[in-house]
Amino acid sequence: MTIIGKKIRMERILNRNTGNTVIVPMDHGISVGPIDGVIDMKTAIQNVSEGGANAIVEHKGLVGEGHRKEGTDIGLIVHLSASTNLSPYPHAKTLVCTVEEALKLGADAVSIHVNIGNGQEKEMLQDFGRVSYESRTWGMPLLAMVYPRGDKIKDEYDVNVIKHAARVGDEMGADIVKVSYTGSSESFREVIEGCSIPVVIAGGEKMDSDRDILEMVKGSIDAGGAGVSMGRNVFQHRNPKLIVRAISSIVHEGANVEDAIQLLEE
DSSP states (O other): OHHHHHHHHHHHHSOTTTSOEEEEEOOHHHHHOSOTTSSSHHHHHHHHHHHTOSEEEEOGGGTTTTOOSSSOOOEEEEEOEEOOTTSSOTTOOEEOOOHHHHHHTTOSEEEEEEEESSTTHHHHHHHHHHHHHHHHHHTOOEEEEEEEOSTTOSOTTOHHHHHHHHHHHHHTTOSEEEEOOOSSHHHHHHHHHTOSSOEEEEOOSOOSOHHHHHHHHHHHHHTTOOEEEOSHHHHTSSSHHHHHHHHHHHHHHOOOHHHHHHHHHO
16 A cells, blocks of 8 residues: 555656656755845745746644645645754754654655765664655655765765765655656766666755856756756746746656747747
8 A cells, every 4th residue: 555655656756658857956044044045935826836846845833834725736845854964063963853744744855965975974874764664654755855964075066976875865764765867868878877866966055147058957957857946046036936937848748948948038
């Protein structure tokens, strides 16, 4: 029964026809506070859902703030780990929610953030193992956000550490892994080849150019990626609804960058 449950929940966060997804994380309030774009969560969620996003990520305390009483539905991923940028150890993520609690909140999936290559890696991997076990027990899809960040990492966008991060998510039992983009379709293809589960890219810091955003999305899809999990570049965009629509056209419809830009201009 848990296998059936997981399949049903996966269809709420992935497009069943393409197998790809457009996820918008909105869990930034714990790490950096109420930044622009996620101050009013109801409006933020409404914008991305109308744009065609498949799912959002948020922490347990805000579940219900943007609940879909009307309009387009959207998948709910409850984030289980957290840290603040005020901490002396901002890369050390701590579990703040459980799979069972997320299930009671109505989550379609859960997510965990793990940073590898730093002094707290041991504890985060241990937490990852526990969450992976609980997710399989409850039939809950697990999104793992795995980043190479810490004292041992010289370049967190290097293809060798990115493909290692993706493989960690795969080996630990995640259903989807989120990593940073390596900068080119050719190099990102190495990440995809070394990972047996769907790989989505992070949006990173806020970009000034729509073309840069869309070229990154297109490059990841061309490499075999399964979509995006973008926060600031979506909810802080001048028109979140339209940028989601443009990204979705690439992720789900195979549009090229020029077609996607045309959607923004229209």
